[in-house]
Every structure is written in C-alpha cells, then in structure tokens.
Amino acid sequence: MERYSAFSLLKHALGGHRHWQQAWRSPELKPQYDVVIIGGGGHGLATAYYLAKVHGISNVAVLEKGWLGGGNTGRNTAVSRSNYFYPESTRFYEHSLKRYETLGRELNFNIMLSQIGIINLACSRHELEIFRRWATAIQVQGVDSEVLSREQIAAMVPLLNMSAGARYPVHGGFIQRRGGISRHDAVAWGYARAASNLGVDIIQNCEVTGIEVSDGRVRGVKTSLGTVRTDKLGMAVAGHSTVVAALAGVKLPIVSQTLQAMVSEPVKPCLDHVVMSPMVHCYISQSDRGEIVIGGGADTHPSYGQRGSLQSTEAVLNAAVELYPMLSRMKLMRQWGGIVDIAPDASPIVSKTPVTGFYISTGWGTGGYKAIPAGGETLAHTIAHDAPHPLVEPFSLDRFARGRLIDEGAAAGVAH
Amino acid sequence: MMRIECPWCGSRSEDEFVCGGQSHIARPDPSVASDDEWAAYLYQRDNPKGLHHERWLHRFGCGQWFNVVRDTVSHELLAVYPMTAPKPELPDTSGGEA
Numbered sequence: 001m002e003r004y005s006a007f008s009l010l011k012h013a014l015g016g017h018r019h020w021q022q023a024w025r026s027p028e029l030k031p032q033y034d035v036v037i038i039g040g041g042g043h044g045l046a047t048a049y050y051l052a053k054v055h056g057i058s059n060v061a062v063l064e065k066g067w068l069g070g071g072n073t074g075r076n077t078a079v080s081r082s083n084y085f086y087p088e089s090t091r092f093y094e095h096s097l098k099r100y101e102t103l104g105r106e107l108n109f110n111i112m113l114s115q116i117g118i119i120n121l122a123c124s125r126h127e128l129e130i131f132r133r134w135a136t137a138i139q140v141q142g143v144d145s146e147v148l149s150r151e152q153i154a155a156m157v158p159l160l161n162m163s164a165g166a167r168y169p170v171h172g173g174f175i176q177r178r179g180g181i182s183r184h185d186a187v188a189w190g191y192a193r194a195a196s197n198l199g200v201d202i203i204q205n206c207e208v209t210g211i212e213v214s215d216g217r218v219r220g221v222k223t224s225l226g227t228v229r230t231d232k233l234g235m236a237v238a239g240h241s242t243v244v245a246a247l248a249g250v251k252l253p254i255v256s257q258t259l260q261a262m263v264s265e266p267v268k269p270c271l272d273h274v275v276m277s278p279m280v281h282c283y284i285s286q287s288d289r290g291e292i293v294i295g296g297g298a299d300t301h302p303s304y305g306q307r308g309s310l311q312s313t314e315a316v317l318n319a320a321v322e323l324y325p326m327l328s329r330m331k332l333m334r335q336w337g338g339i340v341d342i343a344p345d346a347s348p349i350v351s352k353t354p355v356t357g358f359y360i361s362t363g364w365g366t367g368g369y370k371a372i373p374a375g376g377e378t379l380a381h382t383i384a385h386d387a388p389h390p391l392v393e394p395f396s397l398d399r400f401a402r403g404r405l406i407d408e409g410a411a412a413g414v415a416h
Numbered sequence: 417m418m419r420i421e422c423p424w425c426g427s428r429s430e431d432e433f434v435c436g437g438q439s440h441i442a443r444p445d446p447s448v449a450s451d452d453e454w455a456a457y458l459y460q461r462d463n464p465k466g467l468h469h470e471r472w473l474h475r476f477g478c479g480q481w482f483n484v485v486r487d488t489v490s491h492e493l494l495a496v497y498p499m500t501a502p503k504p505e506l507p508d509t510s511g512g513e514a
Binding site: 300304401 | 417430431437438451452458460461463465468470486488
C-alpha cells in the first residue's frame, strides 16, 4: 500500500494525479472464508480491519449490498462524543472517542477530525438541573464535561437567540470539549483501505440472500454472487438488522425507524461548536465546507423508506430557526433519511446469538457513527474469541431476558 | 406525508396521529411464561420490511386508537380496521425497493 503523505501528494501532483493506486482491491468472491462480515459500512469495515490487525485473521470477506459507506455511515451528521450517563455506555463511547483521536494516524487516512466541542443546551430550569447531574456523572467516570452558564454559552454561540422573549430560553448547559465532527466517508474509506491492505476481501454489489444454518451452527451464506462457506459470520447492517438476522432464524428486539438530517447552503464560518438542544430535539454544526448541518428526532413509525417525513423536517427546522434566527434566511440545500435500528433501551447490541458462529452488531440507533472504532474492535474480539469483549459484555442480546437494560433512552436522552 | 383514514374523522394528515407500534401482541400468562417468553412479549417486534400491522392514535383529533396495515417501504396504507378486529387478509407485497 502506498502511504499517503505530503511527499506522495507532491509526487502525484507532478505526475498530474494520473498514477494513484486504487485505495482498496476489488477481488472476486472466494468460495470459503474464515470470517464473513455482512455490511460494508463503518462498523463492518472496522470489524474486518481489527480482525486482521489485532487477531491475525485476514481470510475475511466484507459483503456489501450497495457501495461502501452508502448506508448510515454516509447519512449521519458525523458527530463523535462520549457524554453518556451510565458507566457501561461512557466506558464504551470514551474508548471509541479515544480511537477516533488517533485514527487518522493509525489508518494513514485523514479523517478530518475537528474536536470543536459539543454543547448541550438547557432550555428550562429543570433541564439544567438534570444536566448538572448528567455532567457530574460523566466527570465521575473520568471523562471531560463541564457545566456552562447562560453567559458563557452566549459568548461561545453568538448565533443563539438570547433575547428576553425567546421561545426556547437558554438557561445554561454543559460541554464535552473533546467531542467533535469528522469526515464520515474518510472513516469508511480509511478502514477499507487499511483492511484491504491486510488481506481482507471487500466485495461490493453483493447482497446476502440467505444464511445456511445446520445443527445450530452457521455453515455459510448465499449471496447474489454465489455461495460462500464460513464458520463465523458477523452482521453489521444498520437499518436491516432484523431482516438479515431473520435469515439465520434469530429474532431481535429492534425496531427500524427513519432519522433524517439536512444541510443548508454553505456560508462563511459562523458556528464553532456542535450545539444540541435535547428538549426541542435539534442539533446543528457547521461542516468544513461551510454548510450548516441540522439533525432532529426520528420518525415515530417503523420504516424502511430512506426519506423521512415532512412533519419531522418541519419540527426540526421550526426549532432551528427559533434557536438560531439567522438560519431563517438561509436556503436548505439537501435533506435525507437513514434507517436506524433502535433497541428498547436505546443502547447497542454487540453479541453472540443462539446460533453458534453468528455474531451481531446492531441497535446503534441514532448514534452508530461515533461508535465505529469501538464497535468494530469489540465485534472483532467477540468473533475471534467466541466470547464478548469486556467493553460489550453489558450489551449482550440476553440482557433483555435478564432485565438488565441500559436505558440511555431515559438517562441521556440519546441524541446523536 | 401520509394521509391516514381515521375511522371516525375521515382522511387527515399524518401529523395529527402518533404511531403506537406493532398491533396484535398477545400477552402471555405471567405465572407460567419463562423469562425468554416474557422478554419476547415485552421487547421483540416483527419489524418487517413490507406489510406491518400497527396501532395508530388520532392524538390531535378524536383521541381514538385503531389498527392500520401499512407498507414500511412505500408507506402506503392498505387497510384501516378496529382495535379488536382480527388481521385482515391481504396479499403480501413486501420487500419492494424504497
């Protein structure tokens, strides 16, 4: 693999950029692999990378129905943070955030991480009280978090409507300064390039149509490009988890809903942080290209249509123009929807299943992007050892029958 | 945006309603159900890509619950029927492209 550097950029500039290597190989599907991963998004590619890098298992295929990173990896708002409430979640997401902090160097691929800080706005006195508890819980777990006064927020986010008659008055908030945004395509491509270099076969336009199970064990997968034999099968297919798991006869406590996001026309830099307001469910940031990126809540009904309903668009934009009045004069450039798989406690499921050799990574809900490095690392460990990684032991599929839920939906509200 | 045919108020826009999730979930007898059966009752849902039998509430209208058969890909509504009625017979045209 040719290393990317300032020197390689200069060298190829002199050659008119005609001789760049393919970032990853596009091999033919082989009839047998040690491990097959379904889903070529961030989680699937990261899993393959860590299988090869950490566990020395490189006879691995990643099967992707469409193109790499074309599902939720390419449809999110690219936020990374670890400001959760329960220790299990904070440990996991903090591990992920730390991986993000060094990922560009590890993969030799600039993921354009900007740790611009994530501010949560409290729009009522009661919300501020809960935020104090939440921010303190994060500090107790050794993760950075800091309560902000109304005046501090006014100085940091001049776009906010701080007038006396504001419909959503800002009472204060808290910030995680190490939180930030990165480039989602770069994360998918960086993992793909690094995994391919270690011998992983990445097969695009290859849909899994069946999973062969006999005597309670995985034997192989049927795909649109033929049948593949394997003893170990990992699933990382956000938006289709219940459909794919059903091929192996596994039922999941997952409901799929549409979450949408949108961007404005690009403008000059005017917003230096990611700002979330959980009460009105609106969060915004400014991308490196200058677009204001806006996200909101998920549609309430189950859906596989990657569109998003108009009333959800209206709700998030209503909140956005109330909080940031200058947005009302800007044009919306694009709006899109992704299908998020949500578990009853809004926490992920990284787990073995009742079928031996079938491992799942699902339930990432509205926040799978920030979990990509740790999700891949822990699923790879779970596959390699046939035992859960310590970070995801609490996130097993059997927690629902045991009643040991990790209810971040109630605790942290789980924005994105 | 969907138009939903409320059995009492007629055709109204989606934003007057709220979806209550899967319908026809039978509650097992808690005195004999195993932990797995009880967890399945509480948490497991069909979540199909295609026809879905689900409950809707006309929250900003008459306040009544009713059942709907809806395609989760196209969002087309194929039937509206009362809460206590059995599942209507419909051809399954599931799995269409979005």
